[in-house]
Amino acid sequence: MISPEKIKEYQRRIVDLKGYLRLEEKRITAANEEEKTGNPSFWDDPKKAEQTMRKIRELKYWIQGYEAIQAQMGEVEASVDFFREGLLEEYEVDAAAAQLEEQLSTMEFRNMLSGEEDKMSAVLQVTAGAGGTES
Numbered sequence: 001m002i003s004p005e006k007i008k009e010y011q012r013r014i015v016d017l018k019g020y021l022r023l024e025e026k027r028i029t030a031a032n033e034e035e036k037t038g039n040p041s042f043w044d045d046p047k048k049a050e051q052t053m054r055k056i057r058e059l060k061y062w063i064q065g066y067e068a069i070q071a072q073m074g075e076v077e078a079s080v081d082f083f084r085e086g087l088l089e090e091y092e093v094d095a096a097a098a099q100l101e102e103q104l105s106t107m108e109f110r111n112m113l114s115g116e117e118d119k120m121s122a123v124l125q126v127t128a129g130a131g132g133t134e135s
Contacts, residue, residue: 001090001093002094006097010076010101013108014073017066020108020111021062021111023066026059026062030060030063033052036052066107069100072099075096076097079092079093
């Protein structure tokens with residue numbers, strides 16, 4: 001069963017995530033970019049249009065991901081209440097909490113790797129050490 005301290009921790013992490021993501025800024029930017037797509041001359045430059053659409057998709061990813069986390073937090077809180085009333089089993093509450101933990105961890109990790117360079121490929125080269133190639 002999820003503890004009240006764990007619920008408070010989830011709430012704190014969600015508030016922190018909102019700050020990291022600068023969510024309100026992303027919402028405003030997404031709305032402005034979507035408004036541009038309504039302009040008839042928007043599609044005259046396909047490369048620029050594709051770039052703008054990619055930017056909108058990325059912004060919406062973060063916005064929708066955060067909203068899904070908020071919804072799951074509500075689900076966890078409701079599950080705890082239902083458990084106390086005897087309407088849910090403990091495993092159902094734990095499943096809702098595990099799903100929230102997974103969503104939060106994924107979003108936090110993706111936020112860490114959201115820099116411009118993080119989208120680039122990497123090459124890893126492994127070479128023999130002190131033992132040489134024959135060992």
